[in-house]
Amino acid sequence: MNNDANAMHTLTIDLGKRSYPIMIGSDLISNADTFKPFINGKVMVVTNDTIAPLYLDKILAALHQHEPASVVLPDGESHKQLQTLDAIYAALLERRFDRGCTLLALGGGVIGDMTGFAAASYQRGVNFIQVPTTLLAQVDSSVGGKTGVNHALGKNMIGAFHQPVAVVADMSTLQSLSDRELKAGLAEVIKHGFILDGQFFGWLETNMSALLARDEKAIAYAVKRSCEIKAEIVIADEHEHGVRALLNFGHTFGHAIEAAMGYGNWLHGEAISAGMVMALNMSKRMGKITEHDQKRGIALLAAAGLPIQPPTSIDAETFLDYMGRDKKVTSGQMRLVLLEKIGQAFVTDANIDQLMNTLNAEYPPA
Amino acid sequence: MNNDANAMHTLTIDLGKRSYPIMIGSDLISNADTFKPFINGKVMVVTNDTIAPLYLDKILAALHQHEPASVVLPDGESHKQLQTLDAIYAALLERRFDRGCTLLALGGGVIGDMTGFAAASYQRGVNFIQVPTTLLAQVDSSVGGKTGVNHALGKNMIGAFHQPVAVVADMSTLQSLSDRELKAGLAEVIKHGFILDGQFFGWLETNMSALLARDEKAIAYAVKRSCEIKAEIVIADEHEHGVRALLNFGHTFGHAIEAAMGYGNWLHGEAISAGMVMALNMSKRMGKITEHDQKRGIALLAAAGLPIQPPTSIDAETFLDYMGRDKKVTSGQMRLVLLEKIGQAFVTDANIDQLMNTLNAEYPPA
Numbered sequence: 001m002n003n004d005a006n007a008m009h010t011l012t013i014d015l016g017k018r019s020y021p022i023m024i025g026s027d028l029i030s031n032a033d034t035f036k037p038f039i040n041g042k043v044m045v046v047t048n049d050t051i052a053p054l055y056l057d058k059i060l061a062a063l064h065q066h067e068p069a070s071v072v073l074p075d076g077e078s079h080k081q082l083q084t085l086d087a088i089y090a091a092l093l094e095r096r097f098d099r100g101c102t103l104l105a106l107g108g109g110v111i112g113d114m115t116g117f118a119a120a121s122y123q124r125g126v127n128f129i130q131v132p133t134t135l136l137a138q139v140d141s142s143v144g145g146k147t148g149v150n151h152a153l154g155k156n157m158i159g160a161f162h163q164p165v166a167v168v169a170d171m172s173t174l175q176s177l178s179d180r181e182l183k184a185g186l187a188e189v190i191k192h193g194f195i196l197d198g199q200f201f202g203w204l205e206t207n208m209s210a211l212l213a214r215d216e217k218a219i220a221y222a223v224k225r226s227c228e229i230k231a232e233i234v235i236a237d238e239h240e241h242g243v244r245a246l247l248n249f250g251h252t253f254g255h256a257i258e259a260a261m262g263y264g265n266w267l268h269g270e271a272i273s274a275g276m277v278m279a280l281n282m283s284k285r286m287g288k289i290t291e292h293d294q295k296r297g298i299a300l301l302a303a304a305g306l307p308i309q310p311p312t313s314i315d316a317e318t319f320l321d322y323m324g325r326d327k328k329v330t331s332g333q334m335r336l337v338l339l340e341k342i343g344q345a346f347v348t349d350a351n352i353d354q355l356m357n358t359l360n361a362e363y364p365p366a
Numbered sequence: 367m368n369n370d371a372n373a374m375h376t377l378t379i380d381l382g383k384r385s386y387p388i389m390i391g392s393d394l395i396s397n398a399d400t401f402k403p404f405i406n407g408k409v410m411v412v413t414n415d416t417i418a419p420l421y422l423d424k425i426l427a428a429l430h431q432h433e434p435a436s437v438v439l440p441d442g443e444s445h446k447q448l449q450t451l452d453a454i455y456a457a458l459l460e461r462r463f464d465r466g467c468t469l470l471a472l473g474g475g476v477i478g479d480m481t482g483f484a485a486a487s488y489q490r491g492v493n494f495i496q497v498p499t500t501l502l503a504q505v506d507s508s509v510g511g512k513t514g515v516n517h518a519l520g521k522n523m524i525g526a527f528h529q530p531v532a533v534v535a536d537m538s539t540l541q542s543l544s545d546r547e548l549k550a551g552l553a554e555v556i557k558h559g560f561i562l563d564g565q566f567f568g569w570l571e572t573n574m575s576a577l578l579a580r581d582e583k584a585i586a587y588a589v590k591r592s593c594e595i596k597a598e599i600v601i602a603d604e605h606e607h608g609v610r611a612l613l614n615f616g617h618t619f620g621h622a623i624e625a626a627m628g629y630g631n632w633l634h635g636e637a638i639s640a641g642m643v644m645a646l647n648m649s650k651r652m653g654k655i656t657e658h659d660q661k662r663g664i665a666l667l668a669a670a671g672l673p674i675q676p677p678t679s680i681d682a683e684t685f686l687d688y689m690g691r692d693k694k695v696t697s698g699q700m701r702l703v704l705l706e707k708i709g710q711a712f713v714t715d716a717n718i719d720q721l722m723n724t725l726n727a728e729y730p731p732a
Contacts, residue, residue, distance in 0.1 A: 082448050086517070093519035096690060121487070124514065124525045125605075148490065151452070153459035159490045160526060239491075324462065 009224045013143055013231050015238065018163045022142050022227050024220050028170040029055060029106075029131060032062045038166040040127045041100035043068040046088055046115040048075040051107045051133055054176055059106055059131070068104075069095050073111070077264040080110045080150050082158065088118040099123040102165075108134035108181075109141050109268065113159070116147030120162035130164045133173040135185025135219065136269055139192070139226035142167045144234045144247075150263065155255055161239060169223055171216040179212075179305070184269025186211060186304040187250075189222050191276060192229040194297065195246045198343025200225050201300070208303045246345045249337040250276030253310070256322035260314045266307075273306035274363075281365060282358040283338040286351070293342050298364055309363030316359035375590045379509055379597050381604065384529045388508050388593050390586050394536040395421060395472075395497060398428045404532040406493040407466035409434040412454055412481040414441040417473045417499055420542050425472055425497070434470075435461050439477070443630040446476045446516050448524065454484040465489040468531075474500035474547075475507050475634065479525070482513030486528030496530045499539040501551025501585065502635055505558070505592035508533040510600045510613075516629060521621055527605060535589055537582040545578075545671070550635025552577060552670040553616075555588050557642060558595040560663065561612045564709025566591050567666070574669045612711045615703040616642030619676070622688035626680045632673075639672035640729075647731060648724040649704040652717070659708050664730055675729030682725035 008025030028034045043066045047056055052072045060068050071091040073084055092101070103126060105115035112130050119128035132138045148159020174182070189211075193201030203225075204211075210218040230247065237244040254275030258266055266274075280297045283289045289297075298308050310319075323334065334350040374391030394400045409432045413422055418438045426434050437457040439450055458467070469492060471481035478496050485494035498504045514525020540548070555577075559567030569591075570577075576584040596613065603610040620641030624632055632640075646663045649655045655663075664674050676685075689700065700716040 082452055086448055089517050089524055090519060093517060093523060117487075121483075121514075121524050121526055123523060124512065124527055146490065148487070151455050151459060153456060157459060157489060158455055158487050160487055161490055 009220065011224065011227055011231065013163075013227075014235060015163060020163060020165050020167065022167040022169060024138075024169045024171070024223050024227075026171045026216055028168050029173065030058050030062050032065065034168055035063060035066075035104075035129065035166075038102075038127075038129055039063075039066050040102045042066070042095070042097050043102045043104055044088075044092060044095070044097060045070040045104045045106050046073065046111060046118070047071075047106040048073045048111055050075040051111070055106060055133065055173060059104075063104075073114070075110075077110055077150070080114055080263075081152075082149055085114060085118055085121075085149060088114065089122060092118075092122055097122075097126075099126055102127040102129060104129045104131060106131045106133065107137075108132065109137040112137050112141040113147050113156070114149055116141075116145075116162050116164070117149060117159050120147050120160035125162065128162060128164045130167045131173075132167065132169055134177060134181055135174055135223070136181070136188055137185075138169040138174075138223050139185060139230070140188045142169060143227050143230040144244075145238070155259060155263065169227075171220055171223075174216075174219060175214060180267065181269075182212070182214070183305045184267040184273075187269035187273040187276070187301070187306055189226050190300055190304065191247075191249055191272065192226045194276065194339060194342060195249050195337070195345035196229050196233070196343060197225070198341070200229070201342050205296075205300055205303075208300065212305070245335065245347045246337055249339070249345050250279050252323055252334075252336055253278040253319070256319050257310055257314065259322045260318055261311060266311075270307050273301050273304075274308065274310045277301065277308045277363060278310060278358055278361075279336070279338055281361055281363075282336070282354060283340075285354050285357060286338060286348075289339050289341055293339070294365070296342060297339075316356060319359045320355075375586065377590065377593055377597065379529075379593075380601060381529060386529060386531050386533065388533040388535060390504075390535045390537070390589050390593075392537045392582055394534050395539065396424045396428050398431065400534055401429060401432075401470075401495065401532075404468075404493075404495055405429075405432050406468045408432070408461070408463050409468045409470055410454075410458060410461070410463060411436040411470045411472050412439065412477060412484070413437075413472040414439045414477055416441040417477070421472060421499065421539060425470075429470075439480070441476075443476055443516070443634075446480055446629075447518075448515055451480060451484055451487075451515060454480065455488060458484075458488055463488075463492075465492055468493040468495060470495040470497060472497045472499065473503075474498065475503040478503050478507040479513050479522070480515055482507075482511075482528050482530070483515060483525050486513050486526035491528065494528060494530045496533045497539075498533065498535055500543060500547055501540055501589070502547070502554055503551075504535040504540075504589050505551060505596070506554045508535060509593050509596040510610075511604070521625060521629065535593075537586055537589075540582075540585060541580060546633065548578070548580070549671045550633040550639075552588075553635035553639040553642070553667070553672050555592050556666055556670065557613075557615055557638065558592045560642065560705060560708060561615045561703070561711035562595050562599070562709060563591070564707070566595070567708050571662075571666055571669075574666065578671070611701065611713045612703055615705070615711050616645050618689055618700075618702055619644040619685070622685050623676055623680065625688045626684055627677060632677075636673050639667050639670075640674065640676045643667065643674045643729060644676060644724055644727075645702070645704055647727055647729075648702070648720060649706075651720050651723060652704060652714075655705050655707055659705070660731070662708060663705075682722060685725045686721075
């Protein structure tokens with residue numbers, strides 16, 4: 001357990017003029033000093049009806065001197081749409097928030113993505129602070145500046161790149177996460193090991209039980225290392241034209257699972273876990289990773305309590321159809337992220353025969 | 367009249383990596399070579415049901431080799447909203463447009479603003495070509511990168527900065543404009559003279575009848591000079607933190623008129639014309655411009671057939687209320703753009719007494 005509740009890591013995401021800190025620690029959101037340096041004008045806290053009863057009063061108290069307002073949205077991926085954004089804009093306009101204001105996202109990835117896009121688009125861009133309250137959001141949305149909403153015809157199809165001025169990853173907020181959400185967050189943590197850091201992958205194999213037991217020190221390290229790995233990639237490629245594609249390991253398959261099952265039925269991390277198993281399978285087929293590494297990969301995902309097979313209800317044709325709608329498909333060609341070995345990913349044009357074999361394979365492999 | 371129909375001016379808007387040309391000439395949209403260098407991937411032409419019968423076939427023919435698709439939206443400012451954007455996204459997703467695609471806006475300011483914002487936000491940003499078919503759009507939306515939609519509670523409250531890769535201002539498309547729209551476009555042309563170029567203001571006084579007679583050579587010059595003036599200001603201040611505010615001369619008053627009268631009842635240029643008369647009045651009250659310059663200003667707007675008084679139905683209190691919602695109001699302070707003299711604008715905090723006197727004044731002044 002964490003013996004020093006106030007211990008804090010601060011990472012700086014170096015994007016020149018748009019650089020910002022990620023603060024990782026415990027009991028950060030109840031401290032006025034956490035936010036003070038980053039607030040401009042009026043503050044609107046955007047959260048949802050699951051998170052509001054847990055942390056809204058606490059954060060409003062910490063923001064007291066800024067006379068914060070708040071808007072509480074319905075919880076769930078199904079509300080990540082233009083219509084819900086409209087409610088954020090209305091809250092801002094009713095209270096006469098001008099372009100010198102600050103939006104603060106208090107919640108998981110859905111709240112972060114929507115609030116970030118509202119901040120990107122309200123009066124063509126206002127200040128944005130992110131307080132991710134799920135492990136997934138802490139390791140995934142903290143870095144990269146991606147914001148947006150879903151369209152009925154595709155996930156995350158509408159959005160903008162908009163960097164926050166600060167991210168506050170408070171370990172205390174993870175104690176209220178469901179086991180299912182904690183595990184879903186671990187999927188992205190494990191992904192970071194897969195694609196760029198074999199040593200971190202080994203650390204995860206050793207520390208999986210501490211992570212599942214919510215040891216704040218272990219989780220803080222995993223969040224820090226994940227954000228570092230993601231930052232290394234994102235800084236090299238802020239607008240996703242090149243190496244940033246590596247972060248999509250497991251995602252082309254995973255997005256198809258999410259979409260085919262109906263958003264919200266599989267958590268993002270769960271779909272990505274099954275998607276990574278498929279990507280491991282295809283990497284093995286292409287003569288890249290060894291069978292041993294494939295097994296290690298599947299074993300770690302299984303140890304995290306994550307799905308290691310896609311839903312049997314999705315046949316190969318349905319998969320292909322949904323994969324064709326994924327925005328990672330550039331100008332008609334399907335690109336996939338596969339592994340050379342654990343800790344090293346690469347991008348390739350999909351070989352259609354091997355892809356079909358992967359889609360038709362038995363999961364988990366015998 | 368224009369003796370050389372193919373004469374073309376090309377201005378380059380110098381924004382470093384995001385520099386783009388504005389081509390000004392006649393019969394440009396029926397020429398495949400106009401567009402070829404700027405098209406990426408699939409092309410979607412976005413237009414409305416007024417413009418489509420006039421120019422859509424022509425432009426689709428010119429784009430033939432790119433296999434263009436098109437989406438026709440209902441015409442009018444009342445459709446400049448999130449819901450209409452959704453129709454653009456749906457058209458793109460149904461046809462599997464990926465992030466390597468190009469959106470082409472064929473229409474006036476509403477089409478340009480919406481298509482630009484769709485291009486800014488579809489898959490977090492795609493290629494955008496603008497073909498403004500109204501004088502207002504040619505002189506106003508061609509430069510500045512502003513895109514967006516209205517909210518029920520305020521105009522242009524949702525949007526992004528997104529630069530086009532090219533702007534094609536085809537004089538031929540102006541022949542189909544109504545007189546009312548032509549005049550509304552002249553309001554922004556005149557504004558550019560007011561704020562930065564007394565000499566151009568004089569040229570407008572001399573050439574107003576040629577402009578109203580739709581002399582393509584005269585209009586092409588007015589478009590070119592307007593775009594140059596706007597570009598000079600915008601390049602100095604791309605994200606609207608400083609001198610760009612000068613472009614809002616007449617707009618804080620004008621936006622209040624548009625909103626109070628219900629969007630679409632007064633054309634933007636008409637509201638801005640009355641707004642400029644109010645700003646001239648206040649400039650005179652503040653001891654800035656002379657009575658002679660105030661009269662010259664009003665006379666040129668009147669010669670262009672534009673309104674020189676606000677609607678009598680809007681009282682001072684209503685004005686103030688709507689002005690408070692304008693996004694140019696930074697962090698609670700109301701800033702206004704006034705004139706030192708014709709050809710020189712400045713920004714100032716509103717003096718509330720002088721503002722009330724301006725709102726309560728008789729228009730046109732005796």
